[in-house]
Amino acid sequence: MTQIATPALREWIVQQTAAGFSPEQVLSAMVAAGWEAGVAEVTLETTLRDYLRSRAPGADAAVAAPVAPLKASAQAAKSAAGTVPVPTMDLGQSPRMLDAGDRQVTVLSTLASPRVVVLGGLLSDEECDALIAAARPRMARSLTVETKTGGEELNESRTSSGMFFNRGESELIQRIEARIARLVNWPVENGEGMQVLYYGVGAEYKPHYDYFDPAEPGTPTILKRGGQRVGTLVMYLNEPERGGGTTFPDVGLEVAPQRGNAVFFSYDKPDPSTRTLHGGAPVIVGEKWVATKWLRQGVFE
Ligand code: PD2
Ligand code: ZN
Numbered sequence: 001m002t003q004i005a006t007p008a009l010r011e012w013i014v015q016q017t018a019a020g021f022s023p024e025q026v027l028s029a030m031v032a033a034g035w036e037a038g039v040a041e042v043t044l045e046t047t048l049r050d051y052l053r054s055r056a057p058g059a060d061a062a063v064a065a066p067v068a069p070l071k072a073s074a075q076a077a078k079s080a081a082g083t084v085p086v087p088t089m090d091l092g093q094s095p096r097m098l099d100a101g102d103r104q105v106t107v108l109s110t111l112a113s114p115r116v117v118v119l120g121g122l123l124s125d126e127e128c129d130a131l132i133a134a135a136r137p138r139m140a141r142s143l144t145v146e147t148k149t150g151g152e153e154l155n156e157s158r159t160s161s162g163m164f165f166n167r168g169e170s171e172l173i174q175r176i177e178a179r180i181a182r183l184v185n186w187p188v189e190n191g192e193g194m195q196v197l198y199y200g201v202g203a204e205y206k207p208h209y210d211y212f213d214p215a216e217p218g219t220p221t222i223l224k225r226g227g228q229r230v231g232t233l234v235m236y237l238n239e240p241e242r243g244g245g246t247t248f249p250d251v252g253l254e255v256a257p258q259r260g261n262a263v264f265f266s267y268d269k270p271d272p273s274t275r276t277l278h279g280g281a282p283v284i285v286g287e288k289w290v291a292t293k294w295l296r297q298g299v300f301e
Contacts, residue, residue: 023048028084028227028297037082083268087184087231087295089117100183102175108261111253114275115266118255122183122262123176128237130172132289135196138163159203160280164193167300180233180293184264190226192294196237197280199244199288205280207249210294211270226300231266232278233293243284250275257288 027040089098089107097104098119106120123131139161168174173194181188197205210232212219234246236257245254246263255263267274280288 084228084230084297086115086266086268087186087264088115088266089184089264091117098183100179103179105183111251114248114251116248116251116253116255117264119183119262119264120258121260122179123235123237123260125260127172127176128259128289131176131196131291132237134165134170134172135163135198135289135291139196139198160197160199160205162195162197164195167191167193169193176291177293184231184233184295186231186295187299189299190296192226192229192296192300195292195294197288197290197292199240199280199283201283201285201287203288204282207247207277207279209267209270209272209274209276210278211267211274211276214270225296227297228270229294230268230297231264231295232276233262233264233295235262235291235293236260237289237291238287240283240286240288242286243282244286244288245281246278247281248276248278250277254281257290 023044027037027044091107091110095107097106100122103121103124105122107117108120109118110116140163165173167177167188176194177188177191180186180191199205211229212222236259239257239259244257246257247254248265265276265278267276280290
């Protein structure tokens with residue numbers, strides 16, 4: 001990646017700040033997108049200073065305060081070797097159950113690296129049925145984000161069909177979003193709208209990463225809205241008789257799709273070293289319905 005502050009990058013920094021992101025959040029997004037922390041810090045600082053000066057000449061004293069914490073943030077980003085905070089569960093002392101507010105969720109399996117947690121009973125049978133019923137009339141062939149431009153495209157590696165709920169669009173969606181936020185200690189506002197996917201016999205989702213590839217030209221556009229993805233929760237709404245597991249090829253793991261259960265995984269940098277390559281194995285007998293919640297670094301408006 002070219003480590004030069006282009007006008008587009010400067011404009012992006014100003015927009016992010018105007019949208020209410022803190023300097024620390026903007027800095028984290030830049031580092032996650034592949035900017036070297038020191039370059040990101042200087043670019044952020046000079047861009048904000050120039051911008052504020054242009055709006056209010058002589059306002060240097062006021063500018064100094066918000067920019068001051070940047071040094072410490074950049075240091076933290078550097079010492080963490082390009083990693084960012086991710087959603088987490090308190091798994092110390094190996095709890096059997098986690099408190100998700102309105103529901104106790106079972107911890108079925110955990111893997112430390114990559115961080116994968118298989119959860120039991122996240123959704124009730126009634127909630128699974130209600131999600132399918134609400135999604136069914138809105139289903140269309142799945143699109144994936146087109147990383148060349150930041151738009152969307154039909155993708156042959158994904159033969160499912162799907163739809164997105166808007167965040168908070170119904171009482172059911174609000175309830176589940178609040179439960180997820182509590183479970184993974186991550187703000188509701190940082191979540192994308194929940195996606196429901198349907199796979200018939202033979203349909204699959206070939207292995208992929210859920211983060212946006214920093215090397216793709218469309219990625220800066222995508223990151224303008226909430227920064228990188230840092231965690232994924234796939235919730236199983238029904239049970240195919242055969243096939244349809246969620247696979248993690250780098251670590252030889254396959255999670256069985258069981259109604260009401262979920263698999264959570266997180267990634268602290270947009271890089272294959274996170275070993276979060278994962279896919280949806282072909283459905284062999286039956287059908288498969290899942291709801292996916294992707295969690296962003298910042299507020300997803
Ligand atoms: O349906 C799945 O098992 C699956 C697998 C991989 C879903 C996703 N990725 C996803 O929604 O990102
Ligand atoms: Zn995925």
